[in-house]
Amino acid sequence: MSEPSTYRRTQSTYRRILRRETHSPRSVLAITVAVVLILALLYLGTEIVLAMIGTRALLAAPLDMLDALAHLDDAPDGLVVGVGVGLLLIGALLIIGAATPGRRGRHQMSTERGLAVVDDEVIASALARHAAHAGDVDPDNTTVSVSRRVAGVHLVPTSGTRIRRDAVISTVAEQLEAFDLTPSLEPRIVVAERGRVGA
Template identity: 55%
Template sequence: MSTVSTTPERPSTDARRASSQSPAPAVPASFAGVYRRIARRETHSPRSLLAIVLAVLLIVSLAWVGTEIVIALLGAPALLVAPRDMFASLANIADAPSGIVATAGVLAAIVGVLLVVAAVSPGRRARHRLASNRTVVVADNEVIASALARHASIAGNVDPDNASVSVSHRQAVVHLTPTSGIPVDRGVVAEVVSAQLDSYELRPTVSPRVRIADDGRIGA
């Protein structure tokens, strides 16, 4: 009588290695739109704070004007400006010096343009999206800066405490303070940082900038 083993055979080492090196499956087309919305939600912020501040200022202004009108009707002295004087000043604004009127108009136009730009443009969080074929990967700028600082300190042969990185929306600025008597090769540090940023495949892309302090630190 022959016996058949039901234990599956283990894959060979080459087969396991090939399986581990196989590319990750791409995101299905049906999920691409969902992932884009998730990435945008995680990397952009609403303008809620600006809207709340403007609403509070408008409410306070209207409350003040209403209070001044009630006080004027009661015959009491005004808190700041009487409504009659306020409206008279607005009516006679054309008689004011042209320089004051032009300056006020320019300031009002600038404030209006800034508010329109803030309302139309999306707010951004201090985060970047990393390239991935399987899911949405978002990293805080502080995490990216910490990783870049570690590689920059190694490439520049400086103490980790003497390396700092600030990551903004489009740029990563590396600050290095060398040890006294040990020069730092800016080109090598810039090359290492650039290679790291390329490997992260950040979206939007970030360009590196390396700054070396003129004065070294003793015992660093």
């Protein structure tokens, strides 16, 4: 087997593994839709059986439902428009949910030996440690949140002291560059206006 084809197959395997680790399946959405459809069909089946044995309907008899649909143009315009808009929104949400990939709280990190997948919490913890040291802030007063594209650093100074904001920005930017994450993160530094007494 030639070396280029082995390399391509290895790269393809890596890409598949990385995608699986950074994207979540749409299982919850699929299960929710399936449960709603099953409940609707169970209800409809129950109404049909009750109509066949001549018992009073739970909500509406199947023939009454068909008659209401046939005479939908007699219903108030506001009701028809409202139901139509509601169904349109549900359909749009389902299409968007099915077409867009789910995301996990993870990023790809380049290493000397290849690629690694890192949880956003690990990235946030590392950034918090470096930001606290650079800003001369107690680690308990440093909070970092990592989203898909942004690393937000929130610092609360000790009362009567100033945080070296430029040093924090520089340190966080250097760390993000060293991590070499995909997708890349943009640092956003927020310093609280009020300090914490005795922190």
